[in-house]
Amino acid sequence: MPEDFEAFARRAGVHWTPELVRKVTGGKAHPIPPGEGALVLRALGLLAKDASMPADAVRKYGQIGHLVTLVEDAIGDLCRAFPTVRVLDAGCGSSYLTFLLAWCFSNRWRHPAELLGVDRDARVITKCRERALAAGLGDGLRFEALALSELDWAEAHARHFAHAEPPTRPHAVVALHACDTATCDALAKAITLEADFVAVAPCCQAELARGWSALAGEQTDGAFAPIWRAPQLRRELGASLTDAMRLLLLRGCGYEVTATEFVPSSHTPKNTLLRGVRRGRYLMDALSQYAALKAATGGIGIRLEELLPPEHRERLARAQALATP
């Protein structure tokens, strides 16, 4: 570890007394205590040079801790099942969650892991690589500049991690605020690659609103027509229904799925976390519900539908045929 990192870690160890830690955590357990996780928190901009936490970082620190606790049980299961846990962060951007997961694998769960962050923006990838080095996490945490539609996970993973026999799938796929249909790209990767766990926090879901907007000009009847014609309502409802459709398609493809609020809506409206654990029970009912929801709201589907592997698309086509009179 370079000299100044060691000096910073020492400074943080002294700075973060139990009383001070209580002050920022409100007495709740936090998965990344600031004294121990000083380097990663500093790399993410949550600690100042003197190792203190600026007032505006305290809330973020609480939120990211909560996010880690929301995925911790599922990751614990992966640690018990696999000698090395492989994670894909799709549309990683600043990669907050992935940095924290990498830190937790090394320091909290003490389990080997290989984490790959992918983003189409080469500048953020360069930044992530610099931060990974600054956080002392370079070994198990790698980044690649690629659009998700171009990502061949096995090839990308093999470029960063050496294996005698290259693995064919990640165990977990995460995507936080991957804009609009990029969340569908991430879910499609998880389903196609049969990832055991998926966690996505969608944002900017505009696909249904776009489709409904086109319908507003063409059709005027139907129970949903008032929504098609009201831009604010179609955006709001479109976002929630997109996530409901994602949940149903995931269930139909063998995942047990929950939708949870992961930060209070007063902080951000983009606060739904969809978590799915692959059980392999392909629920035809869920595909029928997807088809019924799509038919009832105007017949506009979501991108994930088109990206499903052929066997799931065939099952969905059967469900849709039954839903359409």
Ligand SMILES: C[S@@+](CC[C@H](N)C(=O)[O-])C[C@H]1O[C@@H](n2cnc3c(N)ncnc32)[C@H](O)[C@@H]1O
């Ligand atoms: C709002 S940022 C969120 C980043 C990060 N996950 C976070 O929570 O801080 C969305 C990121 O997704 C990336 N992105 C959007 N669509 C993408 C795509 N199709 N392929 C790869 N990256 C994409 C953008 O470049 C951007 O960095």
